[in-house]
Amino acid sequence: MSATIEKTSSLGTLDTLKRGLALSPELRRGLWVTLALAAVTTVGRIVVPFVVQQTTDHGLLGAGGPDPGLVVRYVLLALVAVAVTALTAYAVNVRLYRASEAGLATLRLKAFRHIHDLSMLTQNTERRGSMVSRVTSDVDTISMFVQFGGIILILSLGQIVVATVLMAVYSPLLTAVVWLCFVPLLVVIRRFQRIVGRAYTVVRERVGDLLAAVSESVVGAATIRAYGVESRTAERIDDAIEAHRAAAIRAQVRSVVAFSSGQLVAGLTLAVVLVVGTVLAAGGHMTLGELLAFLFLVNLFTQPVQQATEILNELQNAVAGWRRVIGIVDTPADVADPGDAGVTLPRGPISVTFEDVGFAYPGGEPVLHDVDLTIEPRSRIAIVGETGSGKSTLAKLLTRLMDPRDGRVLIDGTDLRDVRFSSLRERVVLVPQEGFLFDETLLENIRFGRPDATDEEVELALTELGLDQWLEGLPQGLRTEVGQRGESLSAGERQLVALARAYLADPDLLVLDEATSAVDPSTEVRLQRALEGLTRGRTSIAIAHRLSTAEAADEVVVVDRGRIVQRGPHRELVQQEGSVYAGLHASWAAQQRG
Amino acid sequence: MSVDAAPSLRRALRIVGVGIRRQPRWFAFAVAGSTVYGVMTVMTAWAIGKVTREQVQPAVEAGHATSAQLWTTFAWVAGVVLLNVVGVVIRRVAAGYTMFNVAAHYRREVTRQYLRLPLSWHHRHPSGQLLSNANADVEATWNVFAPLPMAIGVVVMLVAGIVQMVLVDPVMAVIGLTVFPLLFLANMVFQRAMSPRIARAQQLRAEVSEVAHESFEAALVVKAMGREEQEAERFEEVTRRLQAANVEVGRTRGTFDPVIEAIPTLGTLAVLAVGTYQVSRGALEPAAVVQVAYLISVLAFPVRALGWVLGEMPRTVVGWDRVDAVLKARGALEFGETSLPADDAAHAALTGVDYSYDVVDEQGDESPFQAIHDVTIDLPAGATVALVGPTGSGKTTLTNLSLRLVDPDGGAVRIDDVDLREVRRGGIPEVASLVPQQTFMFDDSVRGNITLGGDFSDDEVWGALATAQATGFVTELGDSLGTHVGERGASLSGGQRQRIALARAIIRAPRLLVLDDATSAVDPAVEQAILAGLRKATSGTTVLVVAYRMSTITLADEIVYVEGGRVLDHGSHDELLARCEGYARLVTAYAREAAERAAVEADEEGVTV
Structure with missing residues (x-):
């Protein structure tokens, strides 16, 4: 394929x-x-x-x-x-x-x-x-x-x-x-x-x-x-x-x-x-x-x-x-940009629909089966599930890093395959777990999200995300060079930069794939709050192991072995005894108690 | 990288000498082959002259050719030609061996140096540039070995020609030989013009490689943010500069080549003009002039071959400078002689450790930035110590210090009372293992990624995988332990990579295990199982663990809380919770958040009810 x-x-x-x-x-x-x-x-x-x-x-x-x-x-x-x-x-x-x-x-x-x-x-x-x-x-x-x-x-x-x-x-x-x-x-x-x-x-x-x-x-x-x-x-x-x-x-x-x-x-x-x-x-x-x-x-x-x-x-x-x-x-680009023939979506809150979506990696077993899912505009969704349940695959399909093998993924009712890349990438942004940093300053790395952003806008973004204190601790603030692949920073710091980058890009649909997994809890909670305020009016989908994210979401989607098994607000799901989510949450809660 | 504006020919020759000393035999073969070729090239004309005089002419005059005459004719010409071809084959094959052997030697040297130099050096040097040093720059340095044997071989022709000229008429010879100072002058001008241009092109070649490498590594982010066009522009910018630089190199070379080609002809013409004047004065025989003129035109070819070598010289010097900069880079860690004990949990200690790294400002000036201030942490043998602190507080730096991935500027890091700087090369990895936050996978099988070439049985590998909770997914991989994970483990998820990295550490049964938030990408249930497994597996191990989760923290015998590169407090969880504000804020963040949410929701419900 x-x-x-x-x-x-x-x-x-x-x-x-x-x-x-x-x-x-x-x-x-x-x-x-x-x-x-x-x-x-x-x-x-x-x-x-x-x-x-x-x-x-x-x-x-x-x-x-x-x-x-x-x-x-x-x-x-x-x-x-x-x-x-x-x-x-x-x-x-x-x-x-x-x-x-x-x-x-x-x-x-x-x-x-x-x-x-x-x-x-x-x-x-x-x-x-x-x-x-x-x-x-x-x-x-x-x-x-x-x-x-x-x-x-x-x-x-x-x-x-x-x-x-x-x-x-x-x-x-x-x-x-x-x-x-x-x-x-x-x-x-x-x-x-x-x-x-x-x-x-x-x-x-x-x-x-x-x-x-x-x-x-x-x-x-x-x-x-x-x-x-x-x-x-x-x-x-x-x-x-x-x-x-x-x-x-x-x-x-x-x-x-x-x-x-x-x-x-x-x-x-x-x-x-x-x-x-x-x-x-x-x-x-x-x-x-x-x-x-x-x-x-x-x-x-x-x-x-x-x-x-x-x-x-x-x-x-x-x-x-x-x-x-x-x-x-001459290697075919199989996830191709429809270009001028494609649809340009107007800006505004985005809805997402998965229709009978199935997916398998080349030469592998299917990892997603018959996924049907509708995400309303402006909603904040958390996708949870065990490692290897297919969460990240959902995120990749949603941002069209891959195309589904069966079924289709629609945003605002349009098949993703028909949306121009320029429009898609402007409106939908994925923050992966390991966000790559370029060997430049922090400023330039954040500006990667929106090349025309001024220094002040970059600084403001960091302030709004509550990261100004962290910034102050860096040797040269925004002008700090991050080194090869950002390796002068820790993995957690690199995630902060990747998040700020996506935030600056100001998408209508933000997809976070374990984007804060290496960040300390206090910073993570602060970030989450900031994002909540900011994601109001836009759709956000977060994939996370730390169920604090799920607790804060409007709705939780539970994925298990490539299928969606549960869906609803945290409070309801956690009460469904014996359910996948109840199990996940129990381990999470146990971790918090130590 | 400073490049002398006009590196002397002597320098280039010295570099060539270095290469020759690496492969003296093959080089000697190549020169020998070239000499055979040179002699046989001269002999071809001579042989044809000889058989024409001795065989062909008599046959024509007799009106009949005997088969002996024909065979002799054929044998002489074919024999000379055959020897000539043998010379060429030897020359080219041996030149190939010389060139590729020397290049392979320096590729090994350069890449060894990459493995030797410290991480701080790597952070400063773009990976793409390093690729270019190991490939394009090494190639540029030693390409000169392709034309060199030929040039040396034809020197035989050159010397023979010059001797003949002098024998014919010394005065005419002097006029004819003025071509040599001219060639030398032209070459001086050429080298001077060429070197900076080549240096620039070679630097840009490295920059093209740098941008390409970084951009391809960043492919996911580029795609996810739709920045393909922006990246293409960045690449185009440097590619176009390389294009312009290469055209400049070409223009310089394109000027030089016709000049080198023209100079011998000018010498011939000078000889003819002056010679005719001398002949008309009766001072010289016409035949002498003709012979000298002919000799000069014969010499045109060896002179061109010399020109090829001279044309390569600036590249040799520039390539060498770039390779040598890597080979001469300082800062590789020095090792001591001491071996660490092999058994039982290690006692590790950081004592009064300071650590600074160089920060480059926008003017390109470096100044030190202190990231770690006077940190003392004691890890008693067999203890588990948790390192807790906000993102960016220096935890990762401390883990790197504890395994000597970097050296402290002040204070000392010791294992079993031995300063790590005194431990022999390879001594630390034998007793200590690190599982970093962001794992690195080799383009190898699952097995290879865990054993890293160490002598472990499959049972041991499975055992480590079991502790890392990775048995399940590894079993399901197409080829189980033999499955190739792809470059950087591309075919695995983040959580899977982390678990393989854990198994990699566990299988070594290290005396000191350092976990830098090593389970961030696995879900809570798996994490708990891993921790339980570790508790069993690491009884003879001292553990330093960077952690945020309460479950991990409470496993620790002691907790060290760091902020801003300083240890603010240490003690048990309860102690810190009671007296360390930063710590309490950090570890209770989720719980407080959940409580607040619950309260807000309760409020909302209260309002709606």
């Missing part, structure tokens, strides 16, 4: 290139001009030695002795050719860098944006470090090819054609011999390309694994130290490093074999041409001079062939990177 992130796209080389070009239109922009300039550069590279040759032959070794005047003229001509070549080469380089960097930046952005569009379940099928590799080093891999390889490949093909024509003028027979020698190469090269391509694909995957392993060791730093498992962690990283090293060397060896085969064929061709040419020349079919000239042309032919085999390797490397990026861009 939910999509899995492909390790790598299964597209063939050509399709990968096509898709890659489509994703980065900048790569094609102005390509013809670049190609024309590159052609000029190539011609320049052939002309310069030619002019030097002419200078020597006619100016220096001319029949009538050295001719300084002619030499000066030729030298000046060569200087012009050198200058033109250098200038066009520069222009080609700059144009290629501009186009490729623009194209690759676009590719990075598309992949990044798409990752955020993927559903939570889909995202969880890949490790974060590996995802990072898709927008960083996988894209970098492509740049080598698009900056140098692509254009040289095209020019090489051009040079092969020109060389073939020139050779044919001298000797069609020998030309046929040359081509015959290269036929086996053309046959094996496709095979080689596939082998090299696979090897590079493995390298890209290993880079992803490597980054994931490093990421784990960095994010889990505290646990690793507390348990003294540095050496085990180091081993896990070493395994990833070793797997990458081995894969990189495998790919290198394969590409060397592929490249050398081109070189070998080129050299053998030279030998065969010399032998066949000797026979021809001895038979009077061509002169020795023609044979030697032909040998020069063979070089003109084999040089681009060799270059092309090299670039084809580079191409396979790029394609491997491209496949990884395309793999993620």
